[in-house]
Amino acid sequence: MKTLKANTRVIIPSITFILGIIWVVYGLNNYGWWENGPGSGFFPSIIGILISGISVIAFLEGRKMEPPQYIKASYYPFLAAFATVGMAMIIGFFPAMFLFLQGWLKLYEKFSWKKSLPISIITTAILYGVFAMWLMVPFPAGFIYNAIRG
């Protein structure tokens, strides 16, 4: 199994520390602490100070702990979802969704056509029925369809 190495036990508190500092700096400089009452930056700055402080403790605790193990496969749905969204802009949402389902089941899970096709077709049909027909969400039809329609 392919694994990834990253000590997220210290990376996460580092990110929250930086975010806290950004919140304080922006809060005090851009939004204001007090003008005849608490300004827009008053509350977020307090939260920024608190999270930066607690992130230092979390960072120190994280340094003593074993980092968690990540496997590459965990990121496949993330990458596949991004690719599907990109594809949706070109060929439309539902064809992209069908290709994603079929591609995943066939290429990653190594299902046979006989097993994967019915799952992909039925799932896409249910999604179309619920989201496009029932909830009437206007999904993008894609560049190709729009170009053909002019």
Place this chain on the structure above:
Amino acid sequence: METITLLLQGFGTALTIQNFLAAAAGAFLGLIVGAMPGIGSLAGVALLLPLTFKFNPVTGIIMLSAIYYANMYGGSYSSILINIPGDGPAVMTAIDGHPMAKKGEPGKALFTSNLSSFIGGTIGIIILTITGPALARLGLKFGPVEMAALLMVAMTSLGWLLGDNPTKGVVSTLLGVMLATIGFDIVVGTPRYDFGSLHLLGGISFIPLVIGMFGFSQVMEMMEPRKQGDSVDMKLTLKDSILNKSETRRLLGPAIRSSFLGTIIGILPGAGATTGSFLGYITEKKIGKNKDKMGTGILEGVAAAEAANNSAAAGAFAPLLSLGIPGSGTGAVLLGGLLMYGLTPGPRLFQNEPEFTWGLIASLYVANVITLIVALSIIPFLIKILKVPVKIMVPIITAVCIMGAYSASNSLYGVMLMLTSGFAGFHLKKNNYPIAPLLLAFVLAPTLERDFRRSFIISDGSPWIFFQRPIACGLIIFLLLTILSPVIRKGIEAVKKSRTGTTAQ
């Protein structure tokens, strides 16, 4: 008397054909999703949230509540049959439920779980009917100072209780508050932390955030090698599942005891169904008639855990509706749903929206009965539901997440936000940061900020106002004790150790 009249009027709302069907559909979907191992009630409610868009607010929330409620029933099925809890509250059910299944009584364990859930839910809803309006009346006496203190307590206690490390609970909570400050300042309406992005100017959208944090992060987790569930090659029939008279009598005591305990836990801000089921089980282990046999596969264990978690889920509606404070992450999703529909839970909800409030409470009674009927009738098909492999669930849930996030925002920004939240949620969970407090804080932060700033306006900038009012002072002292409790505990342990060391020498 007034409560009964209002409740009867509520039944008038709940029993309209549309609302009844919405509750029935919610119960069915909630049970199926809850039964699938690895999804859990929070992800289940988050994934099904977009389905309620079609309805008016009353029907939408009734359906959402039924989904939440039925999820609690469904979570126990995989605990009992394959020893993998469907969600946190079902962990305690596995202790006796799975050994019962192994002893050849899977049907009876499921029947016990369903019946106890029904008893727990019914008692919880009855107590909600009584305490909800009373809590709302109490809430009406709260000014911004008291509300700000109460909200801080609600956020902090949850952050403290969850996860292996209080520090991480606090980081999660504060991160949720920070995310909520993005967009327009709710007090003066000026833009904040949008960093020039039009999307951020509108704030972080709730639904894509929830779907990503709980639904998509779950998909990423599912890709990891999982604990293999025990084999489910058993036959289930309704006939073999029905309890006889003596078994029903054995079930009643623990179920009723746990129901009262669970409801109280559910009402407390920051506790919830997981804590409820844990305490219900532990109490039965201490005082139950068959306490020595607990853990060996007896129905009292299943009854205690299941009645407690369902009653806690029902009890959690009391602070949610009357004070606007959810008791759990799932409650936060419901609160987000209410806000999305333009309803502001809090002391005035009972006064301003009686039709909605009592309709919702009445619909919980209806949903409880429907869920029991559906739950009992699907017992023979449960094995098939549990056999749906993760290999198929991963692409299907991913597709639902993408569609749900898009439909919530009608733009790709929603999908991008969902994916980013999912990515962040996955890493937070891997590092033992509890994400339910993040969501709870995100939902509560705007109210907290408004009341916090109003308190400072009243006091002209002095924080001492929180100590000058008795209710607020009591809450702040409780808050400080909660924050300091890990330090105090460590101190006591150190003193004990040093004393033991001295005695040994």
